[in-house]
Amino acid sequence: MPYRIKDVPDNRLKLCGGKGASLVRLTRAGLPVPDGYILMPGEEISSIDRILPNLRGTYAVRSSALNEDGEAASFAGAYETYTNVRVKDIRKAVEAVRRSAENGRVKAYAKEQGVRTEDIAVVIQRFVKPEYAGVVFTCDPVTGSLSRMQGNYVKGEGELLVSGVSNAKEFTFDAWKYGYRGSREFAPYARTLYRYCRKIKNLWGCAVDIEWAVSGGKVYILQARPVTTVSRGREDLYELNGSCAGKFLLTRTNVGEIFGMPLSPVTYSIQNRISSMLMPNFIDNICGQAYLNVSVVASSLMALGLSEKMALKLIKDIVGKLPEGVTVPVYPLSGTEILKRMLHLIKPKKNDRRKGLSYTDTIMAKTERLRNRKQMRAFWDREVLPYINASLAEIVKGMNITGLFMARNKVEKMCGEDLAGRLLAGCTGVLDSMKPLLLLEELAEGRITKEEYIKQCGHRHSHEMELMMPFPYEDPDFPEGRIWEHLASGVNVHRMKKASEKEFRKALKEFDAKYPAKHNEIRRLLGKYARANRDRESVRNRGVRIFCVLRNYLLRAGKVLEIDNDGIFMLYIDEILALLAGDDKMREKIAPRRALYERYLSYPQFPNIICGRFDPESWMKDPARRSDYYVTGRSSVKVSDETVKGYPGAAGVVTGRVRVLTDVKEAGELLEGE
Numbered sequence: 001m002p003y004r005i006k007d008v009p010d011n012r013l014k015l016c017g018g019k020g021a022s023l024v025r026l027t028r029a030g031l032p033v034p035d036g037y038i039l040m041p042g043e044e045i046s047s048i049d050r051i052l053p054n055l056r057g058t059y060a061v062r063s064s065a066l067n068e069d070g071e072a073a074s075f076a077g078a079y080e081t082y083t084n085v086r087v088k089d090i091r092k093a094v095e096a097v098r099r100s101a102e103n104g105r106v107k108a109y110a111k112e113q114g115v116r117t118e119d120i121a122v123v124i125q126r127f128v129k130p131e132y133a134g135v136v137f138t139c140d141p142v143t144g145s146l147s148r149m150q151g152n153y154v155k156g157e158g159e160l161l162v163s164g165v166s167n168a169k170e171f172t173f174d175a176w177k178y179g180y181r182g183s184r185e186f187a188p189y190a191r192t193l194y195r196y197c198r199k200i201k202n203l204w205g206c207a208v209d210i211e212w213a214v215s216g217g218k219v220y221i222l223q224a225r226p227v228t229t230v231s232r233g234r235e236d237l238y239e240l241n242g243s244c245a246g247k248f249l250l251t252r253t254n255v256g257e258i259f260g261m262p263l264s265p266v267t268y269s270i271q272n273r274i275s276s277m278l279m280p281n282f283i284d285n286i287c288g289q290a291y292l293n294v295s296v297v298a299s300s301l302m303a304l305g306l307s308e309k310m311a312l313k314l315i316k317d318i319v320g321k322l323p324e325g326v327t328v329p330v331y332p333l334s335g336t337e338i339l340k341r342m343l344h345l346i347k348p349k350k351n352d353r354r355k356g357l358s359y360t361d362t363i364m365a366k367t368e369r370l371r372n373r374k375q376m377r378a379f380w381d382r383e384v385l386p387y388i389n390a391s392l393a394e395i396v397k398g399m400n401i402t403g404l405f406m407a408r409n410k411v412e413k414m415c416g417e418d419l420a421g422r423l424l425a426g427c428t429g430v431l432d433s434m435k436p437l438l439l440l441e442e443l444a445e446g447r448i449t450k451e452e453y454i455k456q457c458g459h460r461h462s463h464e465m466e467l468m469m470p471f472p473y474e475d476p477d478f479p480e481g482r483i484w485e486h487l488a489s490g491v492n493v494h495r496m497k498k499a500s501e502k503e504f505r506k507a508l509k510e511f512d513a514k515y516p517a518k519h520n521e522i523r524r525l526l527g528k529y530a531r532a533n534r535d536r537e538s539v540r541n542r543g544v545r546i547f548c549v550l551r552n553y554l555l556r557a558g559k560v561l562e563i564d565n566d567g568i569f570m571l572y573i574d575e576i577l578a579l580l581a582g583d584d585k586m587r588e589k590i591a592p593r594r595a596l597y598e599r600y601l602s603y604p605q606f607p608n609i610i611c612g613r614f615d616p617e618s619w620m621k622d623p624a625r626r627s628d629y630y631v632t633g634r635s636s637v638k639v640s641d642e643t644v645k646g647y648p649g650a651a652g653v654v655t656g657r658v659r660v661l662t663d664v665k666e667a668g669e670l671l672e673g674e
Helices: 010-028 045-050 087-102 104-113 159-163 184-204 265-276 294-303 308-314 335-346 357-367 373-397 401-415 417-426 432-444 450-457 480-489 493-514 516-560 573-580 584-602 616-621 664-669
Strands: 036-039 058-065 081-086 120-126 132-137 148-155 169-174 178-181 208-215 218-226 249-251 283-286 289-293 609-611 629-631
Touching: 010 036, 010 058, 010 120, 010 184, 010 218, 036 045, 036 058, 045 087, 058 087, 081 087, 087 120, 132 184, 148 184, 169 184, 178 184, 184 208, 184 218, 249 294, 265 283, 265 516, 265 573, 289 294, 294 308, 294 335, 308 401, 335 373, 357 373, 357 516, 373 516, 373 573, 401 417, 401 516, 417 493, 417 516, 432 450, 432 480, 432 493, 432 516, 493 516, 516 573, 573 584
Parallel strands: 609 629
Antiparallel strands: 036 120, 058 081, 058 120, 132 148, 132 208, 148 169, 169 178, 208 218, 249 289, 249 609, 283 289
């Protein structure tokens, strides 16, 4: 029997198809959706006879295919649609809609998109006779900008707009503050439609194409789906390009240190799940290469109450020097939604709280004792997921981002960039990132034991958050091999540390001579900055421990499932859990994903800064391509100041030959002393 839209249970939602599931989601969110029913795939058409006596008026009968209206594909217009259908004709209309799944348009589009045609659900929805009907894109569908909404409408049914029978009238909204621009005749309904569009965009978390109608003076929402021209790509295939999901500014600064190689599918799925707990898609992905979405970070800060100027000032260390004329695109986000995410993250369930980072060694030992699929699957829900949630809560509570950026800004105002840089570089003390080399020298001198070194540093390496890559502690020759490598390099980190401390004392003495009245204030700010830096390093160090647990679990899952050659890393975490639960179809994804991932590994590193839509294939073919930045639509972009600026990481001045590398793979070309 068909389900009423508002009564569809969660376990039947996937059988509602794209359109049906969207209507359920909109209804649950309290949006004005015309009432109706959904006939699931495989159900006898005769079952609708049981609801017909309850129906009054006329209805719209539409398809809702399981592959319809996703982020990568839309079958809009391919299936048959019937409007203003009388109750006695509903059964006949349902039959016609189901038959349309076999038409040539559907099969051709499905083949082009690489998806299967499947049985369809059918939506039987009360027909509202519209005075006006149309669509709104919550972005600019051409540029991808999320700061503007674009819509159009016709008088009468929306089918007149889709079919091109009637010429549409256009209108726009400023996504930040309404700012309606359009015909005066539609103005009485525009603000209400704008409010609904904001709510739907926040509900979907991406650019949305919304169908609507005005009937009897009331605005109704008829459908909503992701805009396929503004999409991250085909996630199921791991064909991703985050620069196409909107007009954003992306950077590899800091993120490039953490993810120095293309993310494997499983690492992407874990990273995406974790990062989305805090902000939507603030870690983006282009052909496996990770980027920080600066636009998301800035927009989130603004949603929490900061001005645009202050938000951009706080993140200037992330952005770095931008090409002349390039700004950070920002767009409205829901501050309430971001706060909900943060509160949910820092307040895990009571049963999860005991399984924080202190539980790391215990959970890894327990993982090694698992013997079959059922045990592995249950262990994820009972032990691994609560551990991740509790550990993330500990980490987020220890973050001190504002202390880092605000202290730096204040010090720069007090004494200028040059002296501030010298003071800030030397005040941090020993950070977690310095310990692997500092303690290695102590190990070589016999001041600490091998076991102590492995416990503190055995999880740190250049690809420590890529789950495919082994951790140093997995190597039986660790850390002896690393000692000889370090001794052969001739570097003495303790000596460098002492030189840095000496330079810091010199800079502090210079500051006191210039600004004696600010003696106490500078020490307070430097102390705040040093604590924030230690907190930031500690966050990464502790975050890596979560990835140790995850890699340990994945390796065990690979053995239990008898998947060799690192095939387990070619699946998303949800697919691995489905495979452990008995869905062996997931194995089919491994070979094509591996081929795609190996292609990603062959790509050069993409530009450090990307603004707008970036096509990797076109960029790689361009002999004049730049690796520092890429700005859509601008063939030649000048940097206003060719001076390289930054903050010193070590003491002293060195003069020597410089070799420019355009890719990490060229590191072997470096000669001694360069």
